[in-house]
Amino acid sequence: MIELQDITKSFGDKEILKGVSAVMESGKVNLIIGASGSGKTVMMKCIVGLMTINTGKILYDQEDFTAMEEKEKKLVRQKIGMLFQGSALFDSMTVEQNVMFPLDMFSRDTLRDKKKRVMECLERVQLKDAAKKFPAEISGGMKKRVGIARAIVLNPKYLFCDEPNSGLDPQTSLLIDKLIKELTVEYNITTVINTHDMNTVMESGDHIVYMYQGKKQWEGSNKDIVFSKDQKLNDFIFASEFLREAKEMRQLDLFKDGSWRDQLKKD
Ligand SMILES: Nc1ncnc2c1ncn2[C@@H]1O[C@H](COP(=O)(O)OP(=O)(O)OP(=O)(O)O)[C@@H](O)[C@H]1O
Numbered sequence: 469m470i471e472l473q474d475i476t477k478s479f480g481d482k483e484i485l486k487g488v489s490a491v492m493e494s495g496k497v498n499l500i501i502g503a504s505g506s507g508k509t510v511m512m513k514c515i516v517g518l519m520t521i522n523t524g525k526i527l528y529d530q531e532d533f534t535a536m537e538e539k540e541k542k543l544v545r546q547k548i549g550m551l552f553q554g555s556a557l558f559d560s561m562t563v564e565q566n567v568m569f570p571l572d573m574f575s576r577d578t579l580r581d582k583k584k585r586v587m588e589c590l591e592r593v594q595l596k597d598a599a600k601k602f603p604a605e606i607s608g609g610m611k612k613r614v615g616i617a618r619a620i621v622l623n624p625k626y627l628f629c630d631e632p633n634s635g636l637d638p639q640t641s642l643l644i645d646k647l648i649k650e651l652t653v654e655y656n657i658t659t660v661i662n663t664h665d666m667n668t669v670m671e672s673g674d675h676i677v678y679m680y681q682g683k684k685q686w687e688g689s690n691k692d693i694v695f696s697k698d699q700k701l702n703d704f705i706f707a708s709e710f711l712r713e714a715k716e717m718r719q720l721d722l723f724k725d726g727s728w729r730d731q732l733k734k735d
């Protein structure tokens with residue numbers, strides 16, 4: 469579990485994160501959504517320690533990450549897997565070498581054991597046959613899967629994915645979401661995803677944090693969204709006429725099966 473307690477982050481006199489508190493639960497896919505420029509990437513970089521917050525606290529399983537010495541922080545970082553926007557693979561390395569990279573950096577295993585672990589991960593993302601290929605020779609969806617394999621190779625407790633679906637078609641996006649969700653549940657990982665993808669939000673949004681201009685505007689699940697009266701959230705999620713109609717239809721469905729009573733109590 470990761471807890472953010474009233475975190476702020478500024479660049480010069482421009483305040484980007486204006487006091488955000490949230491809890492990211494383990495075994496769950498926690499989504500951070502919000503318009504471009506609302507501070508999602510900055511928030512993720514602050515959580516993993518690539519950027520330093522100005523005030524507030526970040527706790528990893530009750531341990532105060534912000535107060536740690538560099539040595540302790542490094543230990544936490546070793547438990548973090550990260551899938552960067554655009555996959556960020558090394559072009560001059562094969563798929564296998566890309567996935568091996570974190571092991572070369574952090575593990576003292578023998579080459580044989582490392583290769584075995586790489587193959588396990590490639591198998592998990594169904595890319596064993598592509599092990600000897602270079603990034604330029606595989607599709608965008610495959611690159612994302614290599615990125616996921618690389619992110620999980622060290623058995624992370626925490627997994628961060630910045631826009632894992634950008635540039636992918638809706639079906640491939642859903643496959644990537646499904647894979648991330650399966651890994652999260654299987655290994656009880658605390659997963660945090662930044663996304664714009666409404667399919668992701670509606671399909672795998674157990675816990676959603678909606679950011680608006682550097683603040684947490686709303687928090688809840690994909691089911692809560694359908695009944696939320698938060699105007700800013702509604703304008704963001706149900707931006708088109710088509711989606712507004714779909715929302716009304718979904719509400720009708722939920723009314724029929726009675727689950728609306730619980731939903732209306734929230735928010
Ligand atoms: N290193 C930096 N120095 C100064 N300002 C920055 C820096 N990184 C981000 N910002 C600013 O912080 C704000 C939030 O940026 P961020 O990248 O977090 O947005 P985002 O929500 O991830 O957007 P997108 O959906 O487009 O990825 C923007 O106004 C951006 O210009």
Ligand SMILES: [Mg+2]
Binds near residue numbers: 508509510662
């Ligand atoms: Mg971003």
